[in-house]
Amino acid sequence: MRSPNDYDHFAPEWCPGCGNFDILVALKQALYDLKIESNELILVTGIGQASKIGFTIKCNLFDGLHGRALPAALGVRLANHEAKVVSISGDGCFFAEGGNHFLHTMRRNADITVLAGVNRVFGLTKGQAAPTSARDYKTKIHVDGTGAEPLNVCRLALVAGATFIARGFSGEQTQLTELIKQAIAHRGAAVIDIKSPCVSFNKINTYAWFKQRVQPLGDDHNVTDWNAAMQAAEETEERISTGVIYRVERPVFGDHLRALQNGPIARRTADFTPERVRPFFAQFK
């Protein structure tokens, strides 16, 4: 790759001003800086506007079902644990439809980078509340507000067992690029809660709204201290801290599997001849 634009594939089709444009630029820059070739990367996406970032990057793409990107990504990793796997989708996909999978992917500390575009609204289906919407957020369905607390993505990831957790903002390009680079380089489940305005359907949490509230964490934050991370991950309607919230090393899902110790399974298929079953006959004799 000679420039980040060499990753360009299909032209994006978001609304002008969409935060996803900025996430795309940051991701391409991060991939370029990390010298990841197109054919070394597998993007696993779901359904929603954020997941459409997958179409715009020239690489391998598994664009799966709404909410189900992470189990598919885990399958990719079990078949080939040397592949670089990045999963991109929005807050509806990862945390509403896919909430259970998010919990268990974090708990496993699967070596997957999760880039969650959090715009606090459903864009693709035109303006319903997301799990991250404010309690008093009104929509055609939530005529009296959502009646529920907004999900704190970073705290959820912390509790569930992710080993790299960060929060970024699509409007802070330099910081976001750096966070994505660190997340991809991290070995284990890495999550970035990327605040990203939906210019068409969320008239409250706008670019300016986020801009006024984001606040980078200070250098004194200890990213290896879980309790400090829990505190740093606090996010209110008044203040949103950004930066690396938590980073530790822990065994990665698959390290425990003896089945994976002789190289990626997808590479070994030629060795899997029918004779492979013969040793298992003895126990039935």
Added chain:
Amino acid sequence: MAHLNIVLAGAAGQGVQSAAQILGKTLQRLGYHVYTTQDYQSRVRGGHNYMRIRFSDRPLSAAVKPIDYLLALNEESLDLHLPQLTADGLALCMVEDQGDTEDARLRALSEDIGPAAAKGAKFVGVKLLSMLMTAIGFSPEVLKESVKLQFGKRLKAEVLQANLDAIEAVARSMSAADIHALPFAPAQTAEHLFVTGNECIALGMIAAGIGVYAGYPMTPSTSILNFLAGAGASAGIAVEQVEDEIAALNLAVGAAYAGARAAAGSSGAGMCLMSEAIGLAGITETPVVIVDAQRSGPAVGMATRTEQSDLLFMCHASQGEFARAVLAPALHEDGFYLAAAAFNLADRWQTPVILMDDMAYADAIRTVNEFDLAQVTIDRGAIAPEPNDVTVLRRFDLTESGVSPRAFPVLSKWLVAVDSHEHDEVGHLTDNIENRNRQHAKRLRKLAGLAAEMPGPEIVGDADGTLLLCWGSTAGPLLEGAQRLRDQGHKVGVAIFRYLYPMNVEKIAAALSPAKRLLTVEGNELGQLGRLLRMETGLTVDGHIAKTDGRIFTVDDIVELVEPRLGGER
């Protein structure tokens, strides 16, 4: 058929299963053909469980009702099973379990027989087995050898010795009048494996080169998950118990996309959760094998009871139209060879392939000939030749067969994009009219190609009388039941459907056309095979014989249910 039928019965936790396991293995080692079924409740302690152990000098693929020897581990077992004991059969129990049961065929063993170290509930199973083995003419050494082989390493030396002494003492206590040599000799024909239906499927998957398997525990599919997980370390199979069945199939599809042979398994309720991902495999043209081990439904149904009511569901699960194949092993051996065939069909046609069994098949333990690995081939289907430079693959290129060469991401220079949306040749989403028509037609062309290579049903017995149509576990009891009916002078045959969908109309019509009457025999009320046949081929059946009480078909059930439907014809 010359055989003996033994029932071992008691409460959960009393050791019915381990006693049956010793007996089955002993008979297998002696060279007999053995067929064992389990009847249990969804509980860890109490209730009523029993196992039928039937053995013969000829291959067996079904259970029968009349009991030759009843080994009762509690009083309830006597009450429940004595009515099925044959006139010259024997019931065996401990004196304290006899209660007020009085029967000339009952032999109750005193706790005083055998060493003091072998008193109590833990030794009841082995003592009753010793009574049985002595009654059918074997020296105590046979059972002692078996116990040593199976438990020698697991039991403390003194406990093992107490078992062996008890066997000896009980054998000596048996009255000569109760000892009868077996009316048939061992077969000694082949090296037998003593396996469950699900184990046959799991072994077939290993032979086929499975690399990734995902599931969530659910009776009766769990034993496949267990077996593959145990084999995984040495065979190189990544097995994961996932958070739900939705994850199971999405995981398998992801793994297959990345290049592994992958499968997911569950029972009916889990298949409901997998349904969306069946369509994902359909539209992304990802080869994946899905096992549906059926049980009683709907919803939770009866957790430990069998049924064959998922057939129409599996042929149609998931919205939209796409190619798939549905296969069902009938006899134990089929599980091995069909599991291997399923992976080849999936890879060659780039579709989901569903392998259906049912609890009656999944749990039945049978002796089978060692599987012939020469019959297993591995065909990964069309693979795109490696390009010189990193290039976007036309993954969904239009072809006559509907199958486009694929490649494995990261392992090659091809960039491989697949999409759950409608997509163009390079896997990019679009709702363009012409593209939709082209891609939809391409995917559905695979159905015709699949149907063309699907075998028709196997016909056993008379093709030109009453033909009994079946699939799955019903085949075993039907084969023997039909033979019994033929022995009585009826003109009866059995048509076994192993390849259920898509149907090859010509082969099926040719196989069924000589018959005067077609009756489906299935573990469902609605006659699902008949409905599928009418839907797919236009053929209509003349009647349906159903059993949906959750219990297995025995040979006796078959004769009882089929005979009145033959119209008195011979």
